[in-house]
Amino acid sequence: MALPIEDYALIGDRGTAALVGKDGSIDWLCLPRFDSPACFAALLGTEEHGRWLLAPAEPVVATRRRYVDGTALLETTFTTADGELVLLDVMPTGDGRADVVRRLTCTRGTVRVRHDWVVRTDYGKVRPWVRHEEAHGEDVVIAVAGPDKFILRGPRLPHGHHGHHSDEFELSAGEEATFSTTWVRSWRDIPEPVGFDGPIAATAARQRAWSQRCPDEVPHADMVRRSLLTLLLMTHAETGGIVAAPTTSLPEDFGGERNWDYRFCWLRDAALTLESLLGAGYDTEALAWRGWLLRAVAGDPADLQIMYTVDGGRQLPEMELPHLPGYADSLPVRIGNGAVCQRQNDVLGEVMIALELARQAGLHESTNSWALQRALVDDLAEHWGAPDNGLWEIRGPQRHFTHSRVMVWVAFDRAIRGVEEHGLEGPVERWRELRDRVREEVLEKGYDEERGTFTQHYDTAEVDASLLTLPLVGFLPPDDPRVLGTIDAVVEDLMRDGLLLRYRTVSGVDGLSGDEHPFLACSFWLVSALAAAGRRAEAEELMGRLCGLANDVGLLSEEYDVAHDRMAGNFPQAFSHLALVQAALSLR
Numbered sequence: 001m002a003l004p005i006e007d008y009a010l011i012g013d014r015g016t017a018a019l020v021g022k023d024g025s026i027d028w029l030c031l032p033r034f035d036s037p038a039c040f041a042a043l044l045g046t047e048e049h050g051r052w053l054l055a056p057a058e059p060v061v062a063t064r065r066r067y068v069d070g071t072a073l074l075e076t077t078f079t080t081a082d083g084e085l086v087l088l089d090v091m092p093t094g095d096g097r098a099d100v101v102r103r104l105t106c107t108r109g110t111v112r113v114r115h116d117w118v119v120r121t122d123y124g125k126v127r128p129w130v131r132h133e134e135a136h137g138e139d140v141v142i143a144v145a146g147p148d149k150f151i152l153r154g155p156r157l158p159h160g161h162h163g164h165h166s167d168e169f170e171l172s173a174g175e176e177a178t179f180s181t182t183w184v185r186s187w188r189d190i191p192e193p194v195g196f197d198g199p200i201a202a203t204a205a206r207q208r209a210w211s212q213r214c215p216d217e218v219p220h221a222d223m224v225r226r227s228l229l230t231l232l233l234m235t236h237a238e239t240g241g242i243v244a245a246p247t248t249s250l251p252e253d254f255g256g257e258r259n260w261d262y263r264f265c266w267l268r269d270a271a272l273t274l275e276s277l278l279g280a281g282y283d284t285e286a287l288a289w290r291g292w293l294l295r296a297v298a299g300d301p302a303d304l305q306i307m308y309t310v311d312g313g314r315q316l317p318e319m320e321l322p323h324l325p326g327y328a329d330s331l332p333v334r335i336g337n338g339a340v341c342q343r344q345n346d347v348l349g350e351v352m353i354a355l356e357l358a359r360q361a362g363l364h365e366s367t368n369s370w371a372l373q374r375a376l377v378d379d380l381a382e383h384w385g386a387p388d389n390g391l392w393e394i395r396g397p398q399r400h401f402t403h404s405r406v407m408v409w410v411a412f413d414r415a416i417r418g419v420e421e422h423g424l425e426g427p428v429e430r431w432r433e434l435r436d437r438v439r440e441e442v443l444e445k446g447y448d449e450e451r452g453t454f455t456q457h458y459d460t461a462e463v464d465a466s467l468l469t470l471p472l473v474g475f476l477p478p479d480d481p482r483v484l485g486t487i488d489a490v491v492e493d494l495m496r497d498g499l500l501l502r503y504r505t506v507s508g509v510d511g512l513s514g515d516e517h518p519f520l521a522c523s524f525w526l527v528s529a530l531a532a533a534g535r536r537a538e539a540e541e542l543m544g545r546l547c548g549l550a551n552d553v554g555l556l557s558e559e560y561d562v563a564h565d566r567m568a569g570n571f572p573q574a575f576s577h578l579a580l581v582q583a584a585l586s587l588r
């Protein structure tokens with residue numbers, strides 16, 4: 001059975017990523033790309049669905065974990081009655097290969113080690129054909145199924161028994177053993193061994209250089225650095241696409257149906273990630289993402305999707321995997337995401353903010369990029385009044401969501417700034433007229449005079465945590481009474497155990513059964529809104545609490561179940577980490 005979500009840590013090579021449990025088991029890995037079928041899927045089932053365990057065979061009395069300073073090299077230290085074993089987990093980056101390298105070092109006494117290599121392709125469904133073979137002068141274990149070939153190397157290889165490759169051996173103080181799993185297409189030759197010291201040192205150096213660029217004076221600098229590094233691991237190195245999370249179907253509601261696949265690039269999440277990176281001074285990364293964006297959305301603006309695959313592909317049909325029992329019996333397990341077909345009118349506003357910030361940071365606006373923005377804004381000018389599914393991707397009837405409409409205002413506003421402040425060309429008069437019209441409409445239909453708050457959509461008295469972003473995007477000043485009233489109403493209606501829900505599910509707006517837990521990004525938005533409104537002490541207190549919810553290696557999931565003190569939803573989630581960075585910057 002899978003561990004609590006917070007007991008996992010992330011390793012990755014910027015093509016894909018794995019979740020390593022505190023127990024030394026890799027329970028989630030999709031190779032070679034984030035959205036490839038998993039070969040280790042125990043996270044959503046049992047060890048029969050694939051995992052790779054290296055850990056003491058004897059009872060463990062204590063486990064400590066950390067990332068090696070400023071890197072994503074994961075070090076897990078197990079203490080047993082007879083000794084201490086350190087496990088270093090790494091996925092080397094920058095070499096175009098797909099390897100997971102695991103080094104065991106016994107640092108004290110003697111430790112008996114358990115090794116269990118269970119490869120199951122197609123998300124735990126298919127048992128590959130496994131054999132021992134000699135390659136490049138050494139014995140290896142090879143697992144082949146369809147298009148995939150996995151090669152296990154190490155000083156002592158496990159033997160097959162009932163579909164598991166298992167072994168036990170002893171390590172004494174000063175001894176070490178390094179194992180690797182390499183993925184290649186099944187028709188390719190077995191590659192050379194990955195090596196250890198060179199690739200690992202190069203990976204560590206690249207990651208450390210990235211972390212060190214984060215300014216020291218940012219509040220909660222360690223958490224911000226870890227967040228930025230986590231966002232880097234979720235950015236596909238070759239294409240610049242940023243996935244929302246490396247997992248699918250970690251539940252928002254334990255035992256419920258709110259299980260979604262996040263291994264794709266949302267324009268919203270990616271744009272917000274970029275905003276955080278630019279805010280923290282990581283300017284050049286904007287170029288890679290802009291390149292991804294221009295390729296993904298190229299074509300008729302009417303065909304714009306709200307999400308794409310990491311290479312900009314448009315097909316991500318949602319389907320269920322009935323062979324998987326789900327994390328904590330949360331069914332269905334889904335792959336693909338039906339929200340791809342939704343209308344979400346906020347998205348262009350988020351994209352326009354990110355591109356405007358890139359301009360402000362001095363990144364040259366290419367003719368192609370601005371022409372694309374103009375075309376997208378012109379298309380929005382035709383359809384901005386349509387109801388939509390909103391940023392929460394509700395599956396109930398479409399509505400006139402206030403946040404979406406404000407983000408339409410933002411799209412026109414940032415297009416106008418392109419002309420006014422950066423000398424770009426466009427129909428600025430028309431955009432100004434539209435911007436004013438949208439604003440008037442929002443103030444008239446999206447504001448509840450009686451309660452003194454903005455509302456979730458035009459036909460409700462409910463509020464929504466997304467309304468906290470209104471001052472952050474410049475729609476109204478942060479100390480405007482309507483903003484202050486909205487902060488109070490959101491806190492009054494949506495605060496649960498000190499954290500914010502996105503909205504009240506009992507209103508039925510999302511068309512789903514069950515409930516969900518507080519959404520961490522919303523709680524970080526509250527920090528930013530409070531800080532902007534001058535309520536600094538409250539903002540700092542909440543920020544401290546939120547940072548304290550991160551797991552022992554500084555990672556956050558999408559939601560937090562305060563009553564049971566556990567993480568919920570996909571993990572780690574870009575939305576939570578990028579909002580953490582933005583909140584920290586707002587406290588600067």
Ligand SMILES: OC[C@H]1O[C@H](O[C@H]2O[C@H](CO)[C@@H](O)[C@H](O)[C@H]2O)[C@H](O)[C@@H](O)[C@@H]1O
Pocket residue numbers: 244258260261262266268269337338339391392393394395575
């Ligand atoms: O809660 C229902 C929706 O949940 C997912 O969407 C959420 O995650 C997205 C990626 O981080 C984010 O962009 C969005 O704002 C969130 O609501 C899921 O992807 C949807 O299919 C689902 O309807």
